Amino acid sequence: MDSSQDFKSIQETIQTALVATTRRTNQIAAEDLNFQRTSNPDIAERLDDSASQILNLATSLLASASKNTNLKAAELEDEDDIDVHWTRIVDVVDTLLEKADTCLDEYTGMIKRKAAPTEQSGPPAKKSKSVTLDPFMRNANIIKPQNAFHVKPNNLGTSPWKPILTKKPHAIVPLKRSLVTFKDENQTTQFKHPYETEINQLQFPEAILEKKEPIKYQPVETTSATFVNTYEGVLEMLEELKGATEIAIDTEHHDFRTYAGLLSLMQISTREKDWIVDTLQPWRRKLEVLNEVFADPKITKVLHGAYMDIIWLQRDCGLYIVGLFDTFEAASALQYPTRSLAYLLKRFVDFDADKKYQLADWRIRPIPEEMFYYARSDTHYLLYIYDMMRNELLDQSGEGPTQNLVHQVLDRSKTTSLRRYETSKYDAEGGSGPFGWxxxxxxxxxxxxxxxxxxxxxxxxxxxxxxxxxxxxxxxxxxxxxxxxxxxxxxxxxxxxxxxxxxxxxxxxxxxxxxxxxxxxxxxxxxxxxxxxxxxxxxNPPTLGVGEVAKSVFPQLARTSEEVLEVEDLVSRTSKLWGKIPISSRWEEPSKAKAARTMQFELPWAQYLKSSKLSEDAETQLQQSAMQEAEPAIPVTEPETPRAMIDDEFTLKAGLKRKEAKAESDSELEEADDVPHKPESSSKTSADEEIALLDTDDEKEKAKKARRKAKKAEKKARKQALKQQVQETIELAKRAKKEGFSEAAESLRENGDEDEKPFDYSKANSVLKATRTKGSSSKTPRFNPYGMTAEGPKPGKKMHGEKPGKSATFRK
The missing domain is CATH 1.10.150.80 (HRDC domain)
Incomplete structure (x- = not known):
């Protein structure tokens, strides 16, 4: 596979992955993860695992990015370490981003770095080069030059930026008719490009479409560049530029000590001569006189990566390019592995570009010698590279007009030259825009x-x-x-x-x-x-909204907005599974039969009461006797059942609940408070009682009050009976303690436990001093809580099972 195609596929793959990862990260950040963590333990465990993996990966990446630097990577063991070591993390990331910016600038040609070609090339020459930029060249402590401008930058204006042209050379449409406004895609008022008509109707010279022998550049050692820092020097340069058919242009920009940026230097070269123009002079607006050459369609302007140069020239100097040939677009059409100017210099001129002046402060005056040469070499070799690339484009072009690579490059260059500068407004609410949050x-x-x-x-x-x-x-x-x-x-x-x-x-x-x-x-x-x-x-709205989902499910939603959809269009009244059975009671046909005023019926609960009679007479007698002893005869009046009405509330009277009596006489003293009891009202209630439906609200209220009154009386009777029973039990215990166990046993027999004999504690064996009988063959087996028994409880589970080969049982 070709290296350029391989790089392009890798670039597209990485970009797609980054976009997908960013969207997914934004979606995750928008969710309430704390709620998901507390509501679902499975999600909490997965989040912890993912967080641990991400922290380990981030630690590895930071360690890798900080190699060969003076920075020390932070170790991220938990989430709190991110806040603790945030400054160190930012330093590592900033260093990594600077390296990425350097590579991207070389690839796109936005910033060019070159070194003077030397006769001797190889390791000795590379060792003599300085790797880092001198501090005074990077952050110069100088007076801001914009303070001396005749027209100072205005960063507080809210009106659309208006081109600063005062004249329009080579115009098809006059200047006044060119400075008109329009609405952009954001419905914001903007001024049109002054040379929009001239660029769209441009016809390039026929010489561009002809293959010619490349013109060799002049040796650097035998030529010199002219530094232009006066307006008279600009006019002299202009006269020489008018006689050229191709010129090379490049710029140097500064953006650290200014808000919108400063065009600090402009380099112009012909086949014979180089100029370095100082664009930080107070009269910089007068440089628009160069439009006599820059806007001349007969002169081809060669730039590399003119994407931002077009903006800077029109913003600061009012200069517009008509007839652009961008060598970056030519490198893209030829599918070079990289599109940077450094690669083109190495390919066609055979010397390595120096990255030394990437962040140089181009406001320094006078310009240091090495910076001056760096600026000159931007355009000194560019016309020769233009010749070489144009021939390659012609060689690789097809016969059809759509297969002509030169036309493709010129069309893309037109699009670049039509770029307009626009002032950026600060969006405090949404944070959008290049300067937004x-x-x-x-x-x-x-x-x-x-x-x-x-x-x-x-x-x-x-x-x-x-x-x-x-x-x-x-x-x-x-x-x-x-x-x-x-x-x-x-x-x-x-x-x-x-x-x-x-x-x-x-x-x-x-x-x-x-x-x-x-x-x-x-x-x-x-x-x-x-x-x-x-x-x-x-x-970040969802990609598919509810409306789109509804349209895919219900095609009738895709009708025009003038049609109004009824409920019947969307909701079915019948089920496809159950047929004509109504899905909701709202759509059920009303019954035509007249309901009776009073309706009585027998619920299954009544039949259950019929079949739940006690079968053991002894048990019934015990319960009755216990109830008679525990409860005094307190009359409880039942509420009168009012007449019923259809669709009104009704009350279902509960039946009796049986409770087994304790047969052991020795436990009666200990469980005297658990004597069963039942209200008299329930004894009077028959199993065949009818449940009537109430008629009016007044009658229902009276019935409720009567029931509450009956419940209170019943509860009071139970408390009184229980209190009396406890008192009798206490008196019985005192009497038994006073008179002895015999009298207590006799009194118990009088109550119905005559067959029960009292236990003689004097003849009982000692429990604390019990000794095993020697020679006794019958031994009671010790209870095993882990063993299976026939009638016992379910055996317990051993917490730690024995492992074969690692446990043993020892006996004495």
Whole structure:
């Protein structure tokens, strides 16, 4: 497989996996996992296993990413370690992202890094190169050049950005008619591209479609670049550019000490000469005079990765490219393994690109010699590369117009040159946009912020954006993301604690008291505000809504909105399984028969009472005698049963519940409080009693009161009988203790236990001093709680079973 195709397939696979993982992560973060954990032990166990695996994987990734660096990876044993080592984790991730950005910049050509070609190539030359950038070149402490601009940046404006053109050379449509507004896909008013008509109607020169011998670049050692920092120098350069048929253009950008960014340098080359234009001069708006060349359709402008260069040129200098040939698009059409300018330089010019000046501060004046050469080499070899790639495109093109690769590259280049600059509005509610908080929240917080923390995060992010716009600084310079989330999670209780967290931002320290008031107010309002889960659910709607599911199940829902669906269209009145039997009682046909005023019927409970008579006369006599002794004769009046009515409530009178009497006389003294009893009202109730349905509300109320009164009387009688029985038992025990066991036994026989003889404790064997009889052959087997018995309880289970070969029984 071709390396380019292999890389493309890998890229698509990785991107698809990342998108799917991000969506699934957002869905999981939006769910109430704590509730799922407490309600389902199985889910809790699976969550713990998954969390352990993720922590182990994260620890391994951090250790791998921190190799060959000065950073020490954190070991994540539990979830709390993430918050404890959050700063160290962010440092490792930031380093990894910088490496990824470097690779992507090389691939896309957004940032070009080159080294001067040398006659000697090999290991000695590579060893002589410096790997790191000098600190003063990366973070220069200089006065902000935008303070001296004639027209200073306006980051607080809310109106759509209007092109800064004052003249329109090579116009088909005049400037006044070009500066019109329209509604974009978000229904936002924007200005059209001033050269939109000219770019769409552009006809490239025929020389582009002809294969020619590439023109060799001039040796770097024998030529020099001209540094243009005056307006007169710009006009002189313009006169020389008008005579060229192809020019190469590139830019250098700075975005750390400014909000929207600064076009710091512009490089222009022809076949014979190079220019380095200083775009940080106060008169930078006058550079729009270069549109006489940049907008000339007869001159081909060659850029590599012009995706952002187009935006920067029109935003800061009012320059527009008409007739663009993007070598990045040519590399894509030729399916090169990488599309970076460093790869093209190695392929066609045979020298390695230097990554030294990736984050150089291009505001430094005067420009250091090595930075000056780096800027020059951006465009010095680009026209020669353009010749080589154009020939390859022609060689690989087919005969048909759709198979012409040059046309494909030119069409894509047109699309790139039609890009427009738009001002970004801050969305405090939804957090959308390139400067919004939503993407930052999803990337760093993982949905673990409470409502108060979420409110503090949004308030801090809004404050940071407002200060950055007002001071014309980048948001990261005001407060980096690590500090932002540290303050959000800790929510300092006083300004002093807040000041200690703002270690790297002097602007935030300067405004610490005001910032603390903002945090306190956001914390108070956040208790009733939205949660992170709610915001994620709003931003990530389900892929298939309930309406779509309903349309797939009920095709009639797909009708036009003018038709109104009836309930009968969606709900069936009959069951496909049971036939014409109504599914609900709401649809059951009303009965035409007239119901009787009073209806009496016998429930199965009455027949059960008939068949549940006591079969043992002795048991019945014991219960009756016990009831007579326990309960005094208290008359209980039954409530009068009112007449019934259909569909009214009715009361089912309960039958009697039998209770076995204790036959052992020696247990009567111990269980005197368990003597069975039954109310007299139940004895009067026959098994054939009828259940009548009540008629009116008044009669039902009277019946309820009568029943409650009867129940109270019955309960009072039972308590009185039990109290009397307990009193008799106590007196009997006292008398037995006083007169002796004989008299007690005699009194018990008078009550019906005459055959029972009293136990003679004087002749009983001692229990505490019991001794086994020697030579006795009959031994009572010891009770085994684990053995199976015929009538005994179910045997117990042994907690620890014996393992064969590892246990033994020893006897004396």
């Amino acid at each position: 939503f993407n930052l929240l999803i990337k760093h917080s993982s949905g673990k912020l409470s409502k108060e923390q979420f409110a503090v995060f949004r308030a801090l992010h809004k404050w940071r954006d407002e200060v950055a716009r007002r001071e014309d600084e980048s948001a990261l310079y005001i407060m980096n993301n690590s500090t932002l989330f540290d303050v959000t999670r800790q929510m300092p209780p006083d300004p002093k604690a807040l000041h200690s967290l703002l270690a790297t931002s002097h602007i935030a320290k300067r405004d610490a008291f005001n910032l603390f008031n903002i945090i306190s107010k956001a914390k108070a309002e956040g208790a009733n505000g939205p949660s992170v889960h709610e915001v994620i659910r709003r931003q």
